[in-house]
Amino acid sequence: MNQLQVLVKIIPQLLSDGLALGFVYAIVALGYTMVYGILEFINFAHSELFMFGAFVGTEVLLLLKSAGILADMSPTVALLLSMLVAMIFSGALGVTVDRVAYRPVRSAPKLVPFISAIGVSFILQDLVRMVEEAKNGKFYLNAPTLFTNRITLAPNMVVPEKTLYIVGLCLLMMVALTLFVSKNKWGKAMRAVAQDRETARLMGINVDKVIALTFLIGAALGGAAGTLFSVQYGSISPYSGFVLGMKAFTAAVFGGIGKIPGAMLGGILLGLIEVFGASFLGALTGGVFGSEYKDVLAFAILILILIFKPSGLLGKPVGEKV
Amino acid sequence: MAQHPLRPGPAAFDGKTFAVKDWIVLGLMAVVILAAPLWLMADKGNSVAFIAFLASLLCVYRLRVPAWLRLLLAVVDLAVVMPLVGASSGTFAHVATVICMYGVLALGLNIVVGFTGLLNLGYAAFYAVGAYTYAIFASTQARNFMPFGVYPLSGNWFWLFLLLAMLVSGFVGFLLGLPVLRLKGDYLAVVTLGFAEIIRLLFNNLSKPVNITNGPMGITPIQPPMIFSLRLDKPVHYYVIVLALLLLTFVVVRNLQNSRIGRAWVAIREDELVARTMGVPVVRMKLLAFSIAAGLAGMMGVVFAAMQSYVDPTSFTFMESIVILCMVILGGTGSMTGVIIGALAVIVLQLQILKDASSYLTSLTTAGILNLPSWLNPAKYERLIFGLILVLMCIFRPNGLIPEKRVLQIKEKLGLKPKADAGGNAASKEG
Numbered sequence: 001m002n003q004l005q006v007l008v009k010i011i012p013q014l015l016s017d018g019l020a021l022g023f024v025y026a027i028v029a030l031g032y033t034m035v036y037g038i039l040e041f042i043n044f045a046h047s048e049l050f051m052f053g054a055f056v057g058t059e060v061l062l063l064l065k066s067a068g069i070l071a072d073m074s075p076t077v078a079l080l081l082s083m084l085v086a087m088i089f090s091g092a093l094g095v096t097v098d099r100v101a102y103r104p105v106r107s108a109p110k111l112v113p114f115i116s117a118i119g120v121s122f123i124l125q126d127l128v129r130m131v132e133e134a135k136n137g138k139f140y141l142n143a144p145t146l147f148t149n150r151i152t153l154a155p156n157m158v159v160p161e162k163t164l165y166i167v168g169l170c171l172l173m174m175v176a177l178t179l180f181v182s183k184n185k186w187g188k189a190m191r192a193v194a195q196d197r198e199t200a201r202l203m204g205i206n207v208d209k210v211i212a213l214t215f216l217i218g219a220a221l222g223g224a225a226g227t228l229f230s231v232q233y234g235s236i237s238p239y240s241g242f243v244l245g246m247k248a249f250t251a252a253v254f255g256g257i258g259k260i261p262g263a264m265l266g267g268i269l270l271g272l273i274e275v276f277g278a279s280f281l282g283a284l285t286g287g288v289f290g291s292e293y294k295d296v297l298a299f300a301i302l303i304l305i306l307i308f309k310p311s312g313l314l315g316k317p318v319g320e321k322v
Numbered sequence: 323m324a325q326h327p328l329r330p331g332p333a334a335f336d337g338k339t340f341a342v343k344d345w346i347v348l349g350l351m352a353v354v355i356l357a358a359p360l361w362l363m364a365d366k367g368n369s370v371a372f373i374a375f376l377a378s379l380l381c382v383y384r385l386r387v388p389a390w391l392r393l394l395l396a397v398v399d400l401a402v403v404m405p406l407v408g409a410s411s412g413t414f415a416h417v418a419t420v421i422c423m424y425g426v427l428a429l430g431l432n433i434v435v436g437f438t439g440l441l442n443l444g445y446a447a448f449y450a451v452g453a454y455t456y457a458i459f460a461s462t463q464a465r466n467f468m469p470f471g472v473y474p475l476s477g478n479w480f481w482l483f484l485l486l487a488m489l490v491s492g493f494v495g496f497l498l499g500l501p502v503l504r505l506k507g508d509y510l511a512v513v514t515l516g517f518a519e520i521i522r523l524l525f526n527n528l529s530k531p532v533n534i535t536n537g538p539m540g541i542t543p544i545q546p547p548m549i550f551s552l553r554l555d556k557p558v559h560y561y562v563i564v565l566a567l568l569l570l571t572f573v574v575v576r577n578l579q580n581s582r583i584g585r586a587w588v589a590i591r592e593d594e595l596v597a598r599t600m601g602v603p604v605v606r607m608k609l610l611a612f613s614i615a616a617g618l619a620g621m622m623g624v625v626f627a628a629m630q631s632y633v634d635p636t637s638f639t640f641m642e643s644i645v646i647l648c649m650v651i652l653g654g655t656g657s658m659t660g661v662i663i664g665a666l667a668v669i670v671l672q673l674q675i676l677k678d679a680s681s682y683l684t685s686l687t688t689a690g691i692l693n694l695p696s697w698l699n700p701a702k703y704e705r706l707i708f709g710l711i712l713v714l715m716c717i718f719r720p721n722g723l724i725p726e727k728r729v730l731q732i733k734e735k736l737g738l739k740p741k742a743d744a745g746g747n748a749a750s751k752e753g
Contacts, residue, residue, distance in 0.1 A: 101716075110507050111439075115712055119710065122712070246515070288531050299519050
């Protein structure tokens with residue numbers, strides 16, 4: 001049981017790691033859930049918008065570094081600047097993807113847009129790789145270190161500064177999104193379209209514009225999460241979107257897809273489960289299953305939720321429309 | 323308008339006159355059909371001739387002559403010309419083998435996606451199960467955990483393993499299908515995807531506590547198939563084996579399609595609720611489709627493992643499932659000849675055109691004619707091309723290059739002209 005005692009000691013550390021990962025999942029999951037809420041369509045390419053945002057954000061940081069400004073400016077400003085640029089680029093890409101690949105097939109049978117989204121995801125992966133290889137000769141990027149300080153929150157809890165920034169910024173985005181959706185006129189239109197697209201159209205809502213707005217917001221959030229991810233973990237490759245996207249989707253389903261608070265809750269819980277699972281799996285199974293099974297754990301959770309509670313934690317079961 | 327010579331039909335030259343243009347096309351096709359095999363026979367290493375030969379097979383399929391004549395031409399091409407060429411050029415035999423292998427896989431996935439209308443994004447998992455079933459027992463790997471028996475098993479077991487892997491994979495498909503088949507549409511797709519990732523990660527990590535799969539290092543060498551003491555390890559041997567399996571699969575699936583079961587599948591695809599109301603045992607039929615498809619993939623996995631003599635988890639990624647899905651969608655979901663042609667098109671693109679183009683460009687670079695940076699190497703852009711295929715097909719031809727006949731017939735009856743014919747025989751141009 002010695003191993004377990006060691007693990008208990010690192011619980012605060014795991015908690016902070018889990019929260020950082022969980023908030024990133026939550027922000028990416030928001031993109032899946034918002035689009036699903038309105039179109040009942042899994043935007044498979046959302047993970048690529050995340051990846052694209054990560055590349056744009058990292059490139060901005062590297063640009064600042066090569067211009068020699070990064071060392072002089074406050075890391076907070078650098079992070080916010082790169083995040084903002086990433087959000088603009090990702091958001092624009094999200095709207096473009098919707099216009100080019102999804103809108104033409106919107107009335108087609110349900111699987112057609114999904115397959116189109118898989119295609120978009122592959123195209124984006126290779127395009128990003130092409131640009132990166134042409135520019136740097138390698139397809140992955142290493143982010144410059146922004147924050148080096150570690151902050152003592154409690155006697156047993158020393159947290160890297162960047163984790164605090166990530167959690168704080170993610171919370172900020174969540175609050176902003178919640179306020180937007182509940183108070184703003186456009187947010188109201190989004191809720192109306194999600195409830196009933198045809199009736200919303202009859203009430204004079206420009207449905208195509210609302211859908212484009214949804215893609216814009218979802219993709220911008222994805223881009224922001226991408227930048228935060230790359231700052232937290234230090235490197236990004238064109239293929240790192242796929243697994244993270246799958247997990248974020250798991251989080252969205254976990255919380256109840258289509259529900260914005262559900263995505264947030266699901267993301268945070270999944271991040272904690274994954275980090276704790278990775279550390280405890282080995283100790284609990286006597287070393288048979290180590291941390292290499294953490295992805296198996298996440299996918300198994302996805303399958304179990306879909307089988308036993310497809311409506312998720314906060315969702316309500318929906319009857320079949322005839 | 324006169325009946326077009328390029329579209330297959332029940333009768334040939336049935337008194338209706340062709341336009342001059344049609345005669346010219348017919349003549350050109352006849353020339354291709356006769357000349358391309360001869361060219362390939364004369365110059366057995368020429369890859370342009372090989373592609374022309376494959377194109378001539380498509381011409382045979384599209385030619386409006388009696389069915390027996392088309393069959394004869396196809397048999398001569400596939401069973402005489404190709405093995406002769408394959409015996410002297412291993413590369414072409416290999417490409418032809420891979421086409422046939424993916425033909426079987428596409429036929430299998432087509433049962434699930436095309437007939438039954440369930441999207442399975444984890445098809446490569448069943449392929450992996452089949453491949454590992456043979457690989458573990460036909461190499462020294464099984465010594466690590468099997469208490470009895472002498473390993474590797476000899477290649478004579480290959481034939482039994484074709485069946486055994488089919489059963490094992492089919493059973494895995496059944497087990498997966500049991501809980502997940504009540505999920506709808508894209509939820510099902512995501513679950514199958516997650517399941518495939520789990521299988522791949524398991525194969526990647528099951529090297530401890532007992533070394534079953536040898537982890538990321540993979541398993542090698544694997545025994546090639548044998549008949550008594552004759553080792554069948556040449557590319558052309560595999561070609562003959564896989565061609566036979568493809569024909570067998572085609573006949574079996576065609577019979578299934580035209581049976582009660584096949585009609586039940588299509589009914590589920592068109593409207594599950596109505597199908598259930600009409601008394602179709604929906605769950606049982608879905609399970610059957612899932613298991614048969616999984617079984618076919620398992621069978622091909624055995625061939626794959628034997629042919630490569632090496633398996634590792636990287637061969638069974640999500641990309642692999644997508645490539646097979648691409649074949650089905652490109653060829654025409656639900657159309658059996660369509661998906662085989664889809665497999666042909668995708669594999670020729672992957673193994674022949676992209677590779678040839680990149681080696682040609684490399685040779686230009688070494689000759690100093692053209693300075694091509696390595697990032698522009700066309701072989702690196704498989705994903706891009708498959709992505710483009712998926713998106714463009716979804717937007718412009720969601721029914722595929724060769725749409726399912728049943729759909730065409732229904733559309734004809736409803737007085738809807740099939741889209742393919744509306745734009746001046748668009749189908750024949752793309753076939």
